[in-house]
Amino acid sequence: MDALLDIRNLKTSFFTHVGEVKAVGGISFSLRKGEALGIVGESGSGKSVTMMSLMRLLADSGKVVDGEILFEGADLIKLTEREMERIRGNDIGMIFQDPMTSLNPVYTIGKQLMEPLIKHKNMNKSDAYKTAVHMLSIVGIPSPDKRMKQYPHEFSGGMRQRVMIAMAIACSPKLLIADEPTTALDVTIQAQILELMKDLKDKINTSIILITHDLGVVADVCSRINVMYGGLIVESGSTRDIFYRSRHPYTWGLLKSVPNPKTLIKERLKPIEGQPPDLLKPPVGCPFAARCEYAMRVCINERPPLFEIGTDHVAACWLNHYQAPKVQSPVVKEA
Ligand code: SF4
Numbered sequence: 223m224d225a226l227l228d229i230r231n232l233k234t235s236f237f238t239h240v241g242e243v244k245a246v247g248g249i250s251f252s253l254r255k256g257e258a259l260g261i262v263g264e265s266g267s268g269k270s271v272t273m274m275s276l277m278r279l280l281a282d283s284g285k286v287v288d289g290e291i292l293f294e295g296a297d298l299i300k301l302t303e304r305e306m307e308r309i310r311g312n313d314i315g316m317i318f319q320d321p322m323t324s325l326n327p328v329y330t331i332g333k334q335l336m337e338p339l340i341k342h343k344n345m346n347k348s349d350a351y352k353t354a355v356h357m358l359s360i361v362g363i364p365s366p367d368k369r370m371k372q373y374p375h376e377f378s379g380g381m382r383q384r385v386m387i388a389m390a391i392a393c394s395p396k397l398l399i400a401d402e403p404t405t406a407l408d409v410t411i412q413a414q415i416l417e418l419m420k421d422l423k424d425k426i427n428t429s430i431i432l433i434t435h436d437l438g439v440v441a442d443v444c445s446r447i448n449v450m451y452g453g454l455i456v457e458s459g460s461t462r463d464i465f466y467r468s469r470h471p472y473t474w475g476l477l478k479s480v481p482n483p484k485t486l487i488k489e490r491l492k493p494i495e496g497q498p499p500d501l502l503k504p505p506v507g508c509p510f511a512a513r514c515e516y517a518m519r520v521c522i523n524e525r526p527p528l529f530e531i532g533t534d535h536v537a538a539c540w541l542n543h544y545q546a547p548k549v550q551s552p553v554v555k556e557a
Contacts, residue, residue, distance in 0.1 A: 226253050229251055229272070230290045244504050247268070249455045255396070260431075262476060264451070267452065272450075276314075277314065308342070313396050315391055317383075317386050318403075335389055361422075391428065397429045399433070400433065445460060445461055457472070457538065469535075470539045499512065507524055507525055507526075524540075
């Protein structure tokens with residue numbers, strides 16, 4: 223396999239005054255070159271912490287306590303801060319939920335776009351300017367030349383997110399990580415940004431990791447999905463497997479809350495009831511047991527391993543060991 227990223231048994235904890243919060247409890251996955259992977263789960267599932275571990279941008283109390291993060295074969299955990307800084311600007315681009323956290327309000331968009339090109343690509347000012355204008359036009363910003371001279375507050379929310387994407391792709395990164403890139407936007411703009419990401423994947427041939435709480439968001443952009451819960455990957459498979467052949471009750475819960483008439487079912491949208499597990503004291507058994515309507519005794523006492531369901535499709539649920547054929551995913555019809 224042509225892996226760009228290979229995460230092996232990653233464990234990340236936060237050391238707080240009340241104890242160790244095991245935010246990521248030992249996950250492994252890889253990403254091929256040019257592939258788009260969705261990481262889906264509720265807040266607190268460990269999806270953003272996984273990416274912050276990868277970027278080495280954890281808060282002071284956070285630490286990778288075990289595992290490897292191999293990017294093109296090099297373990298990012300072992301790099302010096304300087305080497306990591308180079309990778310962050312050059313090889314891995316990141317888009318956050320709120321562009322204002324990444325855009326500096328006191329500098330023009332042009333200056334902010336040109337800076338990484340001058341710093342990481344050794345461009346002179348004139349080339350950096352031309353490239354920055356080109357990037358703004360790639361992400362669909364009208365009159366890019368004029369926009370270069372404007373400040374972030376002169377852009378709408380959707381346009382700011384486009385600028386963020388332009389900044390993230392300016393150095394042609396091998397990997398683009400987008401953390402809830404559309405959550406703060408209204409539905410129409412959301413669809414446009416997702417369409418843009420899909421387009422960029424082909425145009426600049428970058429690998430993408432799209433992090434979201436909403437399965438509907440990844441459906442069109444990603445070919446594979448990891449579902450995370452309680453700091454673990456509980457199901458992983460192709461987008462079609464996850465939507466039409468899911469074998470984990472938590473994924474079924476997420477599917478029931480996707481407002482997509484094409485893929486779903488007659489049932490009304492239903493949030494998953496109950497609370498995620500306390501990661502100060504992670505449960506010994508299945509992390510979803512307290513909220514799962516199918517829970518059995520074994521679920522409380524023993525953590526389910528990732529059972530192989532099909533090619534590249536795994537699910538950590540005991541039902542797959544004991545009674546899988548009786549239980550169906552809520553998505554019944556393949557589109
Ligand atoms: Fe539910 Fe048990 Fe499966 Fe966990 S292992 S999701 S508790 S049935």
